[in-house]
Amino acid sequence: MKNNHYSPVILSRIILLATVSVLPALAGCDEIGVGMSEAARRGETIFAGQCATCHRTAAAAPPLEGIVGRPAGAVDYPYSRALREARFTWDAATLEAFLVAPHDTLPGNQMAFYGIEDRQTVADLLAYLEHISN
Numbered sequence: 001m002k003n004n005h006y007s008p009v010i011l012s013r014i015i016l017l018a019t020v021s022v023l024p025a026l027a028g029c030d031e032i033g034v035g036m037s038e039a040a041r042r043g044e045t046i047f048a049g050q051c052a053t054c055h056r057t058a059a060a061a062p063p064l065e066g067i068v069g070r071p072a073g074a075v076d077y078p079y080s081r082a083l084r085e086a087r088f089t090w091d092a093a094t095l096e097a098f099l100v101a102p103h104d105t106l107p108g109n110q111m112a113f114y115g116i117e118d119r120q121t122v123a124d125l126l127a128y129l130e131h132i133s134n
């Protein structure tokens with residue numbers, strides 16, 4: 001006789017697999033993105049594409065965790081003179097100005113980056129930087 005039924009063991013594995021893959025979606029979060037706003041999520045993707053090349057490795061650029069509320073040029077990194085001598089604390093306004101026009105805002109800095117024209121992109125990046133600063 002042909003058996004079209006799954007054995008109980010296989011069946012329970014299928015159910016287990018289905019549950020494991022559906023649960024995170026139901027909970028609406030994953031390990032990394034816990035508590036992230038939509039803007040911060042978009043910012044995370046933009047950061048991965050435009051900033052992480054340098055800011056992922058401490059040798060290439062200063063780490064940006066905690067950047068919002070941190071004095072400019074404050075971590076252990078061989079900063080340019082422009083950043084070493086900067087006397088301000090990064091907040092939404094200074095970060096926005098810097099991201100739009102890094103070299104006009106902080107002449108002489110050595111970040112090889114032209115700046116971002118699109119305001120929404122800047123806002124999303126800021127939301128992400130705020131997220132990794134909390």
Ligand code: HEC
Pocket residue numbers: 047050051052053054055060061062064067071072073074075078079080081082083090095098099108109110111112113125
């Ligand atoms: C080509 C490499 C590179 C890229 C791409 C880059 N950065 Fe930087 N960034 C640097 C370097 C190098 C410095 C330190 C510059 C200096 O000392 O003058 C820096 C400095 C900074 C600082 C000041 C940090 C501090 O401790 O005061 C901020 C904020 C910053 N970057 C944000 C960003 C963001 C956001 C992006 C993506 C939109 C980005 N950077 C893209 C290399 C890069």
